[in-house]
Amino acid sequence: MPCKKLLLSMLLLGAAAGCSSSSSNQSDEMKEVLPINEYTQLVSAPDITVSSSSKSKESVEPALVGIIPAQLSIPAINVDAKVEHVGQLPDGQMDVPKDESNVGWYQPGAKPGERGNAVLAGHVDNKTGPSVFFHLGDLEAGDLVTVTDEHGLAYDFEVNAVKSYPRNNAPLEKVFGTSFKSSLNLITCTGTFDRDAGTHEERMVVYTTLVSE
Amino acid sequence: MLRKFMAAAVAMVMMFGIIGGTAFADNHEAMVRVIHASPDAPAVDVYVDGEAVVEGAEYKQATDYMALPAGDHEIEVFPAGENGEGDPVISQSVTLEEGMKYSAAAVGKLDSISLWALNDDMEASEGKAKVRVVHASPDAPNVDVVVKDGDVLFSDVAFKSTSDYAEVDPMTVDLEVRPAGSEDVVLEIPGVELKEGYVYSVYAIGLVEGDPTLEAWPMVDATNMPSEMPQTGMGGAADQSNTVAWALLGGAILAAGTGIYLRKKQTA
Numbered sequence: 001m002p003c004k005k006l007l008l009s010m011l012l013l014g015a016a017a018g019c020s021s022s023s024s025n026q027s028d029e030m031k032e033v034l035p036i037n038e039y040t041q042l043v044s045a046p047d048i049t050v051s052s053s054s055k056s057k058e059s060v061e062p063a064l065v066g067i068i069p070a071q072l073s074i075p076a077i078n079v080d081a082k083v084e085h086v087g088q089l090p091d092g093q094m095d096v097p098k099d100e101s102n103v104g105w106y107q108p109g110a111k112p113g114e115r116g117n118a119v120l121a122g123h124v125d126n127k128t129g130p131s132v133f134f135h136l137g138d139l140e141a142g143d144l145v146t147v148t149d150e151h152g153l154a155y156d157f158e159v160n161a162v163k164s165y166p167r168n169n170a171p172l173e174k175v176f177g178t179s180f181k182s183s184l185n186l187i188t189c190t191g192t193f194d195r196d197a198g199t200h201e202e203r204m205v206v207y208t209t210l211v212s213e
Numbered sequence: 214m215l216r217k218f219m220a221a222a223v224a225m226v227m228m229f230g231i232i233g234g235t236a237f238a239d240n241h242e243a244m245v246r247v248i249h250a251s252p253d254a255p256a257v258d259v260y261v262d263g264e265a266v267v268e269g270a271e272y273k274q275a276t277d278y279m280a281l282p283a284g285d286h287e288i289e290v291f292p293a294g295e296n297g298e299g300d301p302v303i304s305q306s307v308t309l310e311e312g313m314k315y316s317a318a319a320v321g322k323l324d325s326i327s328l329w330a331l332n333d334d335m336e337a338s339e340g341k342a343k344v345r346v347v348h349a350s351p352d353a354p355n356v357d358v359v360v361k362d363g364d365v366l367f368s369d370v371a372f373k374s375t376s377d378y379a380e381v382d383p384m385t386v387d388l389e390v391r392p393a394g395s396e397d398v399v400l401e402i403p404g405v406e407l408k409e410g411y412v413y414s415v416y417a418i419g420l421v422e423g424d425p426t427l428e429a430w431p432m433v434d435a436t437n438m439p440s441e442m443p444q445t446g447m448g449g450a451a452d453q454s455n456t457v458a459w460a461l462l463g464g465a466i467l468a469a470g471t472g473i474y475l476r477k478k479q480t481a
Contacts, residue, residue: 092440100447108410108437116436121443125450134450170442171280173237173244178433179277189446200451203442 064182064210066111067149072103072120076143077135083120083147094119100126103133103186109176112147113155113210117176117183120147124188124200133188136206137162145184145208157184157208164190164202175205182210237280238312244278245309247288248318248432250349250418251326252425256293257302257319261286269293272425273418275432283311288328290319303328314434316414320349320373327373333434334378334412342407343434345378346370346390347416350427353399354392356417361387361401369393375414383409390417390429402429410437 069083086095086104097104103122110116122133143159165171167189175185191202237244247259249270258268267276270293290303303319305328314333321327329349337343346358348370358367358376366388367376384407390400399421407413412435419427 086443088439094439094441094443096443096445104443106439108408110436116433121445124446125448127447128449130450131446133445167442169239171237172438172440172442173278173280175442176436176438177278178436180275181277187442187445189444191451193446193448193451195448198448199444200446200448 064114066114066118066182067147067153067155069105069112069118069120069147070150071148073146073148074139074143076140077138079132079135081122081132086121094121096121096123100131106176110182112157112184113182115180115182117179117185118147119176119185119187121187124190124204133186136186136188137164137190137204139206144211145186145206147184156211158211159206159208161207162204163207164204167199167201167203170203170205184208184210240280241283241311242280243283243309243311244314245281245307246276246278246316248275248316248416249273250416250430251319251321251323252351252418252420254302254319254323254326258291258293258295258297260289260291260297260301263287263297265297273430278314281309283309285309288317290326290328302326305330316432316434318347318349318416320351322351325351329373331375331414333414335435337410337412337435337437338380340383340409341380342383342409343378343380343412344405344407345376345414347375347414348372350417350419350421353417353421353427356399357391357393357395358415359389359391361389361403378412381407383407388415388429400427400429402431405431408437411435 072079072081072083082099082102084097084099084102084104085107086097087107089095094106095104100123103120106119106121110118112118122136123131124133124136125131139159139162141159141161145157145159146154147157148154175187186206186208188204189200189202190204191200193200247267247270249257249272252272254272256269256271259266259270261281266279270276285306285308288303288305288307289297289301291297291299291301302323303326307315307317307330309315314335316331316333318329318331319326320329331347334343344366346356346367348356349372351372353372355369355371357365357369359365366379370376370393386405386407388402388405389398390402391398400417402415405415411433414432414434416430416432417427418430419425421427
């Protein structure tokens with residue numbers, strides 16, 4: 001397993017080096033971030049088609065296959081939690097796990113490991129104290145997140161960024177929307193608890209992307 | 214007292230505010246993705262309003278949706294690595310309406326390349342999936358798209374046009390592409406997954422004659438998204454925002470009580 005990860009890392013580094021050598025010598029200003037730049041990631045179309053019989057057959061590359069998550073492990077913040085499946089409440093809001101020590105996988109979304117945004121939500125606190133995602137905000141870029149299915153098949157994801165948003169102005173498209181990348185987004189509540197509204201004032205998202213299988 | 218009422222009123226307004234309407238519509242934004250579907254065009258850099266949004270995009274590559282302010286925008290496509298100088302391969306103005314999603318596809322062979330702006334649907338009906346075909350193959354004839362051993366889904370779709378979206382039961386299906394009205398199959402598209410609540414555009418790209426060859430590029434226009442982030446906190450470990458309000462209220466009651474007591478003392 002370590003050998004496979006090393007090989008994959010080398011391949012990724014090689015690919016990254018290849019990409020940078022083909023870009024022009026621009027000043028750093030060109031790459032400076034407009035808000036839109038952070039959304040632009042290039043990904044190729046999956047080759048999943050077969051030509052008609054009059055042409056030579058193309059090799060068919062399988063699309064990335066996701067797993068149905070059963071367990072979530074985040075060693076950096078001592079999280080080792082069971083994963084429930086959650087959907088939408090009648091008003092369309094994402095539902096939460098029945099047991100607040102578990103995390104909830106948004107089932108209508110992507111499976112961890114396949115192309116798209118897979119989303120896991122966990123409670124920051126319960127009525128009396130901290131809960132499963134209380135330390136989510138301590139995660140840093142580079143920390144690893146592992147999702148495992150019931151057969152033990154595991155995918156690793158790497159933290160890219162940790163962001164907080166006002167609860168009514170979270171970028172739902174970015175968290176739940178269509179994407180060519182294979183991402184796992186971890187969400188919880190954060191900020192001041194507004195007792196009149198019965199909820200925290202902010203939502204936190206930890207953005208991670210697939211690094212290996 | 215007034216402060217507590219105000220806080221409750223604000224909470225009510227905010228609650229009604231979140232029903233319906235996505236965040237990017239509230240921010241007066243539209244969502245756009247850029248697609249390189251020109252089979253013989255080189256890698257390109259794409260500029261919006263004079264700023265690079267993607268560099269080195271090759272054929273069969275696309276960006277994710279990007280949020281842009283609603284309104285008019287200038288899109289320019291340059292050969293990659295030219296710093297956006299010289300003549301662009303494409304220069305086109307687009308008008309984006311807030312809350313809408315668009316795909317800006319570079320289509321056609323290089324000598325007649327253009328930027329095709331498509332409106333992407335964002336929702337499917339309850340319990341359904343939505344799918345359409347987008348004909349982006351410059352030398353393919355008008356096509357029918359059929360379910361293998363089943364019904365015709367779309368007929369007579371021409372290059373640089375789309376079928377309407379069809380609403381179907383969620384399923385995984387094998388599709389076939391045929392010249393319009395013909396039984397011959399020019400392209401098979403096996404295992405197309407159509408999930409509940411999702412919106413799909415299946416692009417036909419590439420060339421019938423020569424390379425890159427004709428193939429399908431199924432794209433997700435919209436996923437089955439929730440309307441709001443989940444309620445993942447109960448306040449047991451959090452700072453609370455109304456402690457100041459309670460302190461003021463408590464102080465006001467104390468002051469009022471003291472005032473009444475003093476007045477009573479005077480009149481007694």
